[in-house]
Amino acid sequence: xxxxxxxxxxxxxxxxxxxxxxxxxxxxxxxxxxxxxxxxxxxxxxxxxxxxxxxxxxxxxxxxxxxxxxxxxxxxxxxxxxxxxxxxxxxxxxxxxxxxxxxxxxxxxxxxxxxxxxxxxxxxxxxxxxxxxxxxxxxxxxxxxxxxxxxxxxxxxxxxxxxxxxxxxxxxxxxxxxxxxxxxxxxxxxxxxxxxxxxxxxxxxxxxxxxxxxxxxxxxxxxxxxxxxxxxxxxxxxxxxxxxxxxxxxxxxxxxxxxxxxxxxxxxxxxxxxxxxxxxxxxxxxxxxxxxxxxxxxxxxxxxxxxxxxxxxxxxxxxxxx
Numbered sequence: 001x002x003x004x005x006x007x008x009x010x011x012x013x014x015x016x017x018x019x020x021x022x023x024x025x026x027x028x029x030x031x032x033x034x035x036x037x038x039x040x041x042x043x044x045x046x047x048x049x050x051x052x053x054x055x056x057x058x059x060x061x062x063x064x065x066x067x068x069x070x071x072x073x074x075x076x077x078x079x080x081x082x083x084x085x086x087x088x089x090x091x092x093x094x095x096x097x098x099x100x101x102x103x104x105x106x107x108x109x110x111x112x113x114x115x116x117x118x119x120x121x122x123x124x125x126x127x128x129x130x131x132x133x134x135x136x137x138x139x140x141x142x143x144x145x146x147x148x149x150x151x152x153x154x155x156x157x158x159x160x161x162x163x164x165x166x167x168x169x170x171x172x173x174x175x176x177x178x179x180x181x182x183x184x185x186x187x188x189x190x191x192x193x194x195x196x197x198x199x200x201x202x203x204x205x206x207x208x209x210x211x212x213x214x215x216x217x218x219x220x221x222x223x224x225x226x227x228x229x230x231x232x233x234x235x236x237x238x239x240x241x242x243x244x245x246x247x248x249x250x251x252x253x254x255x256x257x258x259x260x261x262x263x264x265x266x267x268x269x270x271x272x273x274x275x276x277x278x279x280x281x282x283x284x285x286x287x288x289x290x291x292x293x294x295x296x297x298x299x300x301x302x303x304x305x306x307x308x309x310x311x312x313x314x315x316x317x318x319x320x321x322x
Contacts, residue, residue, distance in 0.1 A: 001167070002166065009027070009028055031162045032053075044089055050078045050080070064099055082203050117169060118169045119132070121166025124162045136154045138153060152193045152196070178195040180194060222285050222290050224256050230277060247263055270296050293312060294313055294314075
């Protein structure tokens with residue numbers, strides 16, 4: 001039931017003249033892990049972390065027999081670090097299908113401190129690895145890139161780079177958590193963090209039922225016409241805002257303006273998906289074509305309270321692409 005997820009991403013590095021502010025973009029390899037958790041009539045469905053697939057190109061799924069097929073992100077929740085990847089069953093050979101299985105989900109609500117666990121993942125991108133340990137603590141919180149993740153398991157089972165998205169199993173072989181190496185600090189030992197499967201299950205079910213979308217060509221990509229800005233945690237609490245980002249500006253004659261989005265609004269959801277920040281919205285737009293009709297949930301301050309409303313908007317074409 002375990003797969004490796006590989007691809008490439010674009011990173012910026014200092015050029016030879018970096019001391020003078022020069023940078024250059026280069027392609028870098030990525031690696032992570034996924035767990036086969038279900039299938040429908042046409043697809044095999046794989047659970048992983050959002051940060052494993054975020055901004056990744058040419059995503060490949062590698063099965064236990066080392067066969068590899070193309071994979072597509074079906075949906076993701078960046079604020080929960082959960083994603084579902086789809087693979088066409090027709091792309092998988094009958095021999096490979098006979099060697100793989102669907103993971104059995106356990107009940108993470110029954111997990112106790114001191115319980116023995118096994119972590120499986122694609123450690124360092126070198127292939128499947130297995131480590132063992134115990135549950136060290138329950139309901140831990142940790143903040144990464146200004147996003148706080150709560151209700152996590154802490155375990156001393158070794159979780160290394162590449163293990164992200166892999167399985168934390170109880171001694172019955174049931175899936176009770178999702179390895180999230182991104183949360184671990186390289187300066188300490190024995191502090192890996194996992195998302196309990198019971199917390200992930202409602203999100204998993206939602207993402208598994210979404211329409212599978214592929215990134216569209218940049219010339220056809222949908223355009224909204226807003227820019228978002230982030231507020232401090234203190235400001236969010238003071239104004240009781242539903243998220244950290246608000247609409248800083250709306251371009252004239254843009255799809256956003258035509259749909260009634262205004263400066264100061266908050267885009268809470270886009271096509272049923274929660275929007276965590278401006279980068280997250282831009283990432284989502286990569287999967288939608290110009291001309292598509294999308295529902296969005298907008299929060300607007302009225303008499304000091306934010307009220308949510310659902311609007312329909314039609315994505316446009318960026319002015320520089322016309």
